[in-house]
Amino acid sequence: xxxxxxxxxxxxxxxxxxxxxxxxxxxxxxxxxxxxxxxxxxxxxxxxxxxxxxxxxxxxxxxxxxxxxxxxxxxxxxxxxxxxxxxxxxxxxxxxxxxxxxxxxxxxxxxxxxxxxxxxxxxxxxxxxxxxxxxxxxxxxxxxxxxxxxxxxxxxxxxxxxxxxxxxxxxxxxxxxxxxxxxxxxxxxxxxxxxxxxxxxxxxxxxxxxxxxxxxxxxxxxxxxxxxxxxxxxxxxxxxxxxxxxxxxxxxxxxxxxxxxxxxxxxxxxxxxxxxxxxxxxxxxxxxxxxxxxxxxxxxxxxxxxxxxxxxxxxxxxxxxxxxxxxxxxxxxxxxxxxxxxxxxxxxxxxxxxxxxxxxxxxxxxxxxxxxxxxxxxxxxxxxxxxxxxxxxxxxxxxxxxxxx
Amino acid sequence: xxxxxxxxxxxxxxxxxxxxxxxxxxxxxxxxxxxxxxxxxxxxxxxxxxxxxxxxxxxxxxxxxxxxxxxxxxxxxxxxxxxxxxxxxxxxxxxxxxxxxxxxxxxxxxxxxxxxxxxxxxxxxxxxxxxxxxxxxxxxxxxxxxxxxxxxxxxxxxxxxxxxxxxxxxxxxxxxxxxxxxxxxxxxxxxxxxxxxxxxxxxxxxxxxxxxxxxxxxxxxxxxxxxxxxxxxxxxxxxxxxxxxxxxxxxxxxxxxxxxxxxxxxxxxxxxxxxxxxxxxxxx
Amino acid sequence: xxxxxxxxxxxxxxxxxxxxxxxxxxxxxxxxxxxxxxxxxxxxxxxxxxxxxxxxxxxxxxxxxxxxxxxxxxxxxxxxxxxxxxxxxxxxxxxxxxxxxxxxxxxxxxxxxxxxxxxxxxxxxxxxxxxxxxxxxxxxxxxxxxxxxxxxxxxxxxxxxxxxxxxxxxxxxxxxxxxxxxxxxxxxxxxxxxxxxxxxxxxxxxxxxxxxxxxxxxxxxxxxxxxxxxxxxxxxxxxxxxxxxxxxxxxxxxxxxxxxxxxxxxxxxxxxxxxxxxxxxxxxxxxxxxxxxxxxxxxxxx
Numbered sequence: 001x002x003x004x005x006x007x008x009x010x011x012x013x014x015x016x017x018x019x020x021x022x023x024x025x026x027x028x029x030x031x032x033x034x035x036x037x038x039x040x041x042x043x044x045x046x047x048x049x050x051x052x053x054x055x056x057x058x059x060x061x062x063x064x065x066x067x068x069x070x071x072x073x074x075x076x077x078x079x080x081x082x083x084x085x086x087x088x089x090x091x092x093x094x095x096x097x098x099x100x101x102x103x104x105x106x107x108x109x110x111x112x113x114x115x116x117x118x119x120x121x122x123x124x125x126x127x128x129x130x131x132x133x134x135x136x137x138x139x140x141x142x143x144x145x146x147x148x149x150x151x152x153x154x155x156x157x158x159x160x161x162x163x164x165x166x167x168x169x170x171x172x173x174x175x176x177x178x179x180x181x182x183x184x185x186x187x188x189x190x191x192x193x194x195x196x197x198x199x200x201x202x203x204x205x206x207x208x209x210x211x212x213x214x215x216x217x218x219x220x221x222x223x224x225x226x227x228x229x230x231x232x233x234x235x236x237x238x239x240x241x242x243x244x245x246x247x248x249x250x251x252x253x254x255x256x257x258x259x260x261x262x263x264x265x266x267x268x269x270x271x272x273x274x275x276x277x278x279x280x281x282x283x284x285x286x287x288x289x290x291x292x293x294x295x296x297x298x299x300x301x302x303x304x305x306x307x308x309x310x311x312x313x314x315x316x317x318x319x320x321x322x323x324x325x326x327x328x329x330x331x332x333x334x335x336x337x338x339x340x341x342x343x344x345x346x347x348x349x350x351x352x353x354x355x356x357x358x359x360x361x362x363x364x365x366x367x368x369x370x371x372x373x374x375x376x377x378x379x380x381x382x383x384x385x386x387x388x389x390x391x392x393x394x395x396x397x398x399x400x401x402x403x404x405x
Numbered sequence: 406x407x408x409x410x411x412x413x414x415x416x417x418x419x420x421x422x423x424x425x426x427x428x429x430x431x432x433x434x435x436x437x438x439x440x441x442x443x444x445x446x447x448x449x450x451x452x453x454x455x456x457x458x459x460x461x462x463x464x465x466x467x468x469x470x471x472x473x474x475x476x477x478x479x480x481x482x483x484x485x486x487x488x489x490x491x492x493x494x495x496x497x498x499x500x501x502x503x504x505x506x507x508x509x510x511x512x513x514x515x516x517x518x519x520x521x522x523x524x525x526x527x528x529x530x531x532x533x534x535x536x537x538x539x540x541x542x543x544x545x546x547x548x549x550x551x552x553x554x555x556x557x558x559x560x561x562x563x564x565x566x567x568x569x570x571x572x573x574x575x576x577x578x579x580x581x582x583x584x585x586x587x588x589x590x591x592x593x594x595x596x597x598x599x600x601x602x603x604x605x606x607x608x609x610x611x612x613x614x615x616x617x618x619x620x621x622x623x624x625x626x627x628x629x630x631x632x633x634x635x636x637x638x639x640x641x642x643x644x645x646x647x648x649x650x651x652x653x654x655x656x657x658x659x660x661x662x663x664x665x666x667x668x669x670x671x672x673x674x675x676x677x678x679x680x681x682x683x684x685x686x687x688x689x
Numbered sequence: 690x691x692x693x694x695x696x697x698x699x700x701x702x703x704x705x706x707x708x709x710x711x712x713x714x715x716x717x718x719x720x721x722x723x724x725x726x727x728x729x730x731x732x733x734x735x736x737x738x739x740x741x742x743x744x745x746x747x748x749x750x751x752x753x754x755x756x757x758x759x760x761x762x763x764x765x766x767x768x769x770x771x772x773x774x775x776x777x778x779x780x781x782x783x784x785x786x787x788x789x790x791x792x793x794x795x796x797x798x799x800x801x802x803x804x805x806x807x808x809x810x811x812x813x814x815x816x817x818x819x820x821x822x823x824x825x826x827x828x829x830x831x832x833x834x835x836x837x838x839x840x841x842x843x844x845x846x847x848x849x850x851x852x853x854x855x856x857x858x859x860x861x862x863x864x865x866x867x868x869x870x871x872x873x874x875x876x877x878x879x880x881x882x883x884x885x886x887x888x889x890x891x892x893x894x895x896x897x898x899x900x901x902x903x904x905x906x907x908x909x910x911x912x913x914x915x916x917x918x919x920x921x922x923x924x925x926x927x928x929x930x931x932x933x934x935x936x937x938x939x940x941x942x943x944x945x946x947x948x949x950x951x952x953x954x955x956x957x958x959x960x961x962x963x964x965x966x967x968x969x970x971x972x973x974x975x976x977x978x979x980x981x982x983x984x985x986x987x988x989x990x991x
Contacts, residue, residue: 037517037959072958077825077913082717089714103824107911110831126824181661181815183822210660213620215611218412218536219656242519242612250538250610252529263519272521437796488974493795494742495977498930501923502969509963623807626800634796665811671804676789679797 025064028336030323031093033083033108034123036072039266040100040315044122045070046308047319048097050300061327062334069093073104080104081111088115094336095120097322100315102126102184113139118338118345120326121145122318126187127152130362141342144363146325147318147354148285149374151184153367155191157283157374158233158259163199165376165389169398170256172230176206177259178220178244179235185209188235188260205229212240217247225255232257234280239263242273249276252403258376259283267311270383277379279401281388286317286354287375289385291393293355300353314354321352408535409652415541417648418548422603423621424628424640425555426596432572432635433592436486437493439500441600441625442618443507448474448601449608449617450511453522463523467605471598478597479590504618512615524609544606551602552641555595559637568592572635627667631674633684642682695985696938703844707837716836718952720908723843724901726944727850729928730937731901734854735894736926737935738863739887740870741791744799745806746925748786749779749895751917753902755813758826758912768832772903779899780892787891791884803919810917825913832907839908846904847941850897855937857893866890931972933979942981 032048035041045068052066060066069091073080080101087093088111096112099105100123109132112119119142121129127150132140148154166172177192179185196202206227208220224232232255236244241263248257258281263269265284270277288311290298300320304312329344330336350357355372357365365372376389378398386396427441448470455466485503489495526539559565570578571588579585600621611617628647632639647667655663674681703719710716728750736742753775760766760774790801813820820826833839857863865886869876877883906912915921924947932943950968954961976983 037512039518076915077911078909078915081909081911082714085714085717090712103821103913106824106827107909107913109827110910114834128824183817183824186817186822208660211662211664213664214655214660215620216412216416216652216655217660218408218538219652220660222408223656239517239519239614240612242521243610246521246610247538250524250527250529250540251536266518272519274521274523276521431796437799485970485974489977492977493799494736494926494930494934495973497742497744497796497799498923498926499970499973502927502966502973505962506966506970509960509966513960513963630800661815665808665815668804668807668811671800672808675793675797675801675804679793 025060025062027067028061028064028095029091029093030066030068031084031087031091031096032068032070032098033073033080033087033096033104034070034098034100034315035075035104036070037074038100040123040262040313041072043313043316044098044100044319046304047122047312047316048323050304050307050316051320051323055323055327061330062336066323073099073101075101075104077104077107080108084108084111084115088112088117093117095326097319097326098122099124102129105129109140109143112142116338117142118326118341119143120322122147122322123315125149125151125154126184127364128187130364133364134362141363142338144345144359145365146322146352146357147365147372148314149367149372150364151187152191153372154260154283154374155188155193156195156367158188159192159195159199161258161283161374161376161389162196162202162231162233165398166231166256166258167202170231172256173201174203174205174228175231175233176208176224176227176229176255177204177233177235178208178210178224180212180238180240181209182212182238184237185235192233212238214240215243217244218251221248221251221253221255225253229255231255233259235260237262245273245280246276248280249273249278252401254401254404256401256404257281258378264379265313270379275383278381278383279379279399281376281378281398284375284377284387285314285372286312287377287385287387287393288312289377289387289395291375291387291395293373293375293393294351294353296351296353317352317354321350321354321357324352325350325357407533409649409656411532411535411537413645413649413652415537415545415648416652417645418545418552419603419607420624420628420648421552421641421644422548422599422606423625424632424644425552425637426592426599427625428629428632428635428637428640429568429592430596431629432637433568434486434490434589435493435575436490436496437500438486438596439497439622440481440504440507440618441596442620442622443504444474444478444597444600445604445621446511446615446618447477447507448604449522449613450515450520451601452605452608453515453520453613456522457520463525470605471601474601475594475598478593482590482593504622508615508618515615517614520613522605522609522613538610540606540609544603547602547606551599555599556637564588564591623667627670629681630671631681633681636681636683639681639683700848704841707840713836716840717908718948720836720840720843721905722945722948723840723847724905724908725925725928725948726941727847728898728901729925729932729940729944730847730851730854731894731897732925733929733934733937733940734858735890737929737937737940738858738866738870739890741794741887742799742926743802743891743894743922744919744926745802745804745922746894746898747917747919747921748802748806748809749782749898750902750905750921751806751809751813751912752782753779753899754906754912754916755820755826755902756899757903758829758906759819761830761907762826762828768830768903768907772900772907775903775906776896776900779895779902782899783892783895784888787888791887791891803922806917806919806922810914810919813914813917820914823914825911826906827911829906829910829912831910832904843904843908846900850901851937851941854893854897858937862886862889927969927973929979931969931976931980933982933985936979936982939979939982939985943979946981 034044056065071083096119099121102124105124125148206224260283264282329341332344333340377385377387380399388398451473452467452470455461485499524540528539530537530542567583628643632643732746756775756778757771760771928943928947929940933939
């Protein structure tokens with residue numbers, strides 16, 4: 001009954017705000033645009049609630065307490081634009097932290113820019129968002145991305161995974177790529193193929209972009225097998241990915257697979273599908289496992305799980321870090337004025353729960369060892385999860401598919 | 406090639422279950438029910454509630470769900486459609502608003518995160534060298550049985566003749582002493598039950614989400630238009646055509662274009678031969 | 690009470706809105722309401738008067754919107770030119786769609802138009818190098834940086850559309866449309882070129898929708914595939930049904946009403962659409978001729 005959950009969060013967030021008695025400094029309002037009906041959207045709120053609660057308990061920022069103002073984007077640009085307008089013009093928030101659907105964020109950029117308000121993205125991966133910073137700094141300098149790494153880097157990460165794991169450990173030199181026929185995939189796919197070509201040794205023998213409304217994936221898997229694929233890389237973010245996973249399991253496809261599958265990041269995803277996800281390897285920017293991606297990862301994971309009785313999603317890590325990053329910049333600038341805060345934001349060098357956050361000149365979080373990294377986690381028997389790549393962070397070994405043992 | 410034959414057959418059976426009820430309602434009552442997909446969705450979610458949330462056995466839960474949806478169909482007909490029968494537009498609008506309402510009720514209880522209904526079986530079958538998911542095979546078998554029963558009802562019973570009579574000429578049927586309202590009601594119940602049944606059979610391998618009513622509706626339209634609104638043989642023929650063309654395109658071309666097929670079929674049929682393959686020549 | 694007095698009063702009230710509403714966000718809601726009202730009125734012309742219910746009106750809104758957005762972002766055409774071009778594209782599209790479909794009736798016409806809009810929506814997604822796919826076209830030049838100016842522009846547009854269409858329906862030509870709805874065969878038999886009239890209605894119905902789409906692109910500074918969606922088509926129809934079919938002003942009023950209702954329900958968060966549809970069901974059931982029209986009728990009589 002998640003609807004009640006969302007209402008409860010909002011009520012709790014309202015409760016965080018005005019605490020304590022007597023005259024107090026005006027609250028700092030944090031506007032949160034996001035797909036609040038989805039787990040990734042709720043994750044933003046929970047992450048912010050955690051951070052804001054901690055910060056408020058320690059006295060707030062510049063002596064002012066934080067309050068969180070959520071506004072649903074519903075994955076729809078028209079609603080998203082209205083949400084930003086409402087937050088900026090009606091609620092008069094001081095900063096925006098949120099976002100998850102790239103298309104919605106892109107549509108919101110002009111309104112944010114004219115509102116001259118800092119925006120810390122914690123969910124949308126399109127490089128086009130931060131491209132605007134480069135192309136028109138004066139107008140778009142307000143935009144930053146804390147998480148995830150942009151699509152190009154996601155493509156690189158997948159290529160690295162295929163090269164270092166699929167080829168080396170599973171001896172797969174021929175792969176198939178199956179992705180949704182959507183624009184975001186076009187941001188990831190070319191980068192992945194480019195990197196694979198550089199690394200050599202792996203050949204893409206089959207590629208298919210499928211309509212998300214497809215109901216029968218037997219032809220697709222049959223064709224991948226016929227082409228000789230030894231490993232399949234899915235690129236999926238839509239709710240319809242469930243159908244693909246169920247198809248894979250019910251057909252007992254004898255080819256291992258792993259890639260981007262946003263729905264399978266959810267903690268109860270495997271259970272919900274009756275165990276169909278077992279065997280699939282899923283990309284995680286911030287794995288919900290006791291893995292010290294950074295020294296702050298495990299403490300955050302434990303605090304979050306204790307408080308909200310569920311595992312955090314990638315947006316939760318990002319939102320938590322974004323709040324602290326903002327706090328640090330504001331305290332250095334000694335003001336909330338975006339013009340003064342931005343220079344300090346640009347110089348951010350912060351070890352958060354999601355990554356060691358440093359921004360490049362397009363205000364995009366840096367990718368690479370020592371900065372933000374990507375990991376691959378496999379769903380294993382009993383719907384348990386183990387991180388299998390990179391080796392340095394691994395919590396377990398890759399387990400072959402049940403029907404291939 | 407063989408896989409197209411086998412997989413296409415399964416898809417066709419499911420489409421037939423969905424479309425048959427739709428075409429019956431139109432034939433008998435000249436009603437285009439835009440909430441048809443909602444019966445499909447409700448069947449699944451009620452089954453989910455009974456089986457996964459309340460723990461009833463699978464077969465009990467799914468049967469109860471189908472019966473429940475049949476009842477809801479009856480109520481919807483009585484309360485929403487009957488009063489607005491005089492206006493095609495009003496019926497279209499009220500049924501689509503009802504569909505939205507149902508979607509939101511489901512969403513209020515279960516959110517947007519997908520659910521899962523357990524399959525009747527997780528085994529796979531191999532038919533003529535083609536791997537088929539067990540659940541899909543069961544869907545096919547159950548579908549064929551259900552369709553056969555409906556066929557028998559319509560073409561081999563007195564009540565079936567009444568249905569055919571009302572479809573042909575409502576007024577004349579009244580003069581013959583047929584209780585037209587009773588026929589309409591029964592057909593609505595049948596239609597809802599078939600759609601719900603299609604749902605519980607196929608949902609284990611498909612997405613279960615509040616918006617799951619849209620796609621079955623589009624497919625039903627495509628089949629019914631292609632076959633001819635009101636024609637049962639037409640719907641069956643068109644189900645096979647749609648099921649196979651989708652599978653074939655998916656297999657030989659690409660899955661990118663598969664979902665355009667139903668829409669294009671609807672448009673082409675309406676432009677070239679609006680009465681469909683086997684429908685009556687409609688007065689234009 | 691004179692016929693025009695209530696209309697003038699409403700127009701004056703709407704003109705005063707920016708003075709009362711300082712909040713740019715709420716002003717933007719009114720701005721969009723103006724566009725929806727114009728679109729609903731345009732739908733009413735075809736569907737309310739000729740008895741051909743267009744279930745794919747979004748195809749005109751979307752084409753106008755994408756044309757203006759793409760011409761502006763790719764070829765740097767000014768909003769005025771882009772919107773006008775959108776209008777032209779929509780007229781061409783109306784003729785193209787109308788020729789094969791206008792001979793259909795009732796649910797067949799509805800389904801054909803629904804299919805056309807559905808195909809366009811799929812194409813907007815499939816042709817992503819051109820349309821930006823699900824992300825859409827962003828960075829469209831704003832109509833004006835001043836919220837009141839934008840509001841007045843859309844208000845003027847809405848007023849012209851509603852008045853123009855109303856005047857058209859009250860003319861001889863409008864009379865013929867109604868005759869066609871009542872008995873098309875008789876009209877044909879009496880020598881009228883029914884096809885020309887129906888096509889005229891379709892084009893006159895499509896044009897304001899296309900222009901509204903172009904305006905929408907420059908107001909939102911973004912266009913996505915939702916602008917071709919069946920949801921939008923159905924929303925427009927519901928606006929007209931709620932307001933009152935076959936009156937033009939009823940549709941426009943319905944546009945405002947439904948936008949207002951949507952805004953009022955915003956506070957209910959996730960339950961917004963549930964309440965929305967729950968409210969609509971009895972309204973459609975008990976006032977099938979339209980709330981506004983029936984109320985206006987009662988006021989005039991009483």
